[in-house]
Amino acid sequence: MAVSVDRIDMCAGLRATELMGLYRLADQDLARIRVYGETVLGRMDDYVSDFYAWLRTTPEFSRYFADPDKLQSVQQMQRQYWVDFFESNVNDAYIEKRRVVGEAHARIGLSLQSYFAAMNLSLALWTETYYDGQLSADEHGPTMLAIAKLMHLDTSLVVETFSRMVSKQLTEQSRAMMEMSTPVTALWQDILMLPVVGIIDSRRAQDIMAAMLAKIAETRSRVIILDISGVAVVDTAVANHLIKITKATRLMGCECTISGVSPAIAQTIVELGIDVGDVKTTATLQDSLVDAFKRTGTVLQDARGGRG
Amino acid sequence: MSSGSGGRIAVHAFEDFLIGSIQVELSDAVAAQFRDDLLDAVHGSGARAVIIDASGLDVMDLHEFEHLRRTFRMAEIMGTRTFLVGLSPGIVAALVTLDADTDGLETALSVEHAIDLLHAEEDSFSEARMSTVAGEDDDVG
Numbered sequence: 001m002a003v004s005v006d007r008i009d010m011c012a013g014l015r016a017t018e019l020m021g022l023y024r025l026a027d028q029d030l031a032r033i034r035v036y037g038e039t040v041l042g043r044m045d046d047y048v049s050d051f052y053a054w055l056r057t058t059p060e061f062s063r064y065f066a067d068p069d070k071l072q073s074v075q076q077m078q079r080q081y082w083v084d085f086f087e088s089n090v091n092d093a094y095i096e097k098r099r100v101v102g103e104a105h106a107r108i109g110l111s112l113q114s115y116f117a118a119m120n121l122s123l124a125l126w127t128e129t130y131y132d133g134q135l136s137a138d139e140h141g142p143t144m145l146a147i148a149k150l151m152h153l154d155t156s157l158v159v160e161t162f163s164r165m166v167s168k169q170l171t172e173q174s175r176a177m178m179e180m181s182t183p184v185t186a187l188w189q190d191i192l193m194l195p196v197v198g199i200i201d202s203r204r205a206q207d208i209m210a211a212m213l214a215k216i217a218e219t220r221s222r223v224i225i226l227d228i229s230g231v232a233v234v235d236t237a238v239a240n241h242l243i244k245i246t247k248a249t250r251l252m253g254c255e256c257t258i259s260g261v262s263p264a265i266a267q268t269i270v271e272l273g274i275d276v277g278d279v280k281t282t283a284t285l286q287d288s289l290v291d292a293f294k295r296t297g298t299v300l301q302d303a304r305g306g307r308g
Numbered sequence: 309m310s311s312g313s314g315g316r317i318a319v320h321a322f323e324d325f326l327i328g329s330i331q332v333e334l335s336d337a338v339a340a341q342f343r344d345d346l347l348d349a350v351h352g353s354g355a356r357a358v359i360i361d362a363s364g365l366d367v368m369d370l371h372e373f374e375h376l377r378r379t380f381r382m383a384e385i386m387g388t389r390t391f392l393v394g395l396s397p398g399i400v401a402a403l404v405t406l407d408a409d410t411d412g413l414e415t416a417l418s419v420e421h422a423i424d425l426l427h428a429e430e431d432s433f434s435e436a437r438m439s440t441v442a443g444e445d446d447d448v449g
Contacts, residue, residue: 248404253393
C-alpha cells in the first residue's frame, strides 16, 4: 500500500516529454535506436547468458538469485526490459515501467554500485559485443550516442526512484524509533518517569509532551520525572522544549522535575543564558525521586527500623 | 452544548472552599455571569480557596482561558487562593502551543487533589501548634 502511494507521488514528477527534453532525446534518436534494435535483438539469448555469466561472479548473485524460479522470472523481466528499450516508445507508460524497476531494486536492497555495473556491462554487450558492423560510418556515432542518452534517462529514473524509496524507509524507521522512544512508566504510586535518550527536536518534544499528558490523565499521577541524562545535546531550543513540557504538565496539576542534569548540561544552560524559570532540576534521578516522595507524602521505612 | 444562552456555572461552598465545575462552553456571557457569581460568593463566604474544575470541557481557547484568569486574579485580590483543576491533555497542549501565560496559576489533577494539597499545606503550617495539643487523634479529611 505504501508503494502505491509513493508511485502516485512520483507520477506528479516529470512526464515523458519533459524527460526527453531534459536528456536531449529527439524522435530521430529513437528511430536510430529502433533500427539498431532490429539488428541486435536477435542476440537476446546471448545477452541473457553473458549477463548471468557475469552476475554469477558478483557476491550479490547468491543472495538474490539462489531460487531458480525467481531467477527465471527476473530473466523474463529483463528480456522485456530490453525489448522495450529497443522499441524506444518513450511515453508515460514507459517511464512508469522504469520506475517500477527502480522500486524492485530498492525493495530487494540491491546496491546502486551493482546496478550501475550491470548497466555498464549491458551497454558494452549491446553496442560492442553484438554489433555486427552493418551501420554506415555516418550512422554509427549518432546511434551509439542515442543509445547512451536513452540509457542515461532509464538509469536516472531507476536511481531517482531508488533513492526516494530508501529515504522514505529511513523516515519511516526514524518515526518508529520516535514512537518507541517515549516510554512513560509508573515508578511509584502517583509518580511517573520518562527517560529521554538521544536528540530532542520539536517533533520529538511534541511526542514526549503528548505521551506525558496522556499518561498523567490516565494514571492521575502527581509528579513526573523527566530524566535527561541520556540527551546528547542541550541547547537553547532543547531547553525551551523542556520548559514547555514542564509548563504543560503543571497545567494538568502534575509537577514535573527534570533529573539527570550533568555538569556539561548545567554549564551550557548558564553559558547560553537560558532562563529555566522555576523548573525543578536535579543532578540525579535519585534526587528527583526523593523529592517526588516528599511531594506525594510517601515515606520509606527501613526494615531494620531506621528511616530510609 | 448551547452557545451560552442559558448556561451558568454553579459555585458551591464546601468546608472553607468554593468549588465550581465548568460544564458549558465559556462564552462571554457565561464567563461574565460566572465572574459575578464567584466574586459574590468569595465576598460572602471568606473562603480560603476557590477550586474550579474544568474536566467537563473538551476545548478552551486562549480568549476563554484569559477571561478565566482575570476572574481568578480578581478573586485573589479579594484574599482567596484559586485553583484550576482537571484540564484535559488536549486543552493543555493547545494552551502551551498558543503560548498562554500560565505563570503563577495554581493547578491540580482534580478537585480532590487540590483539597489534598491545601490540607497538606495547612498541616505543615499548623504542625507546631498541633504537637502541643497531644492526646487527640482526629482524622481530618
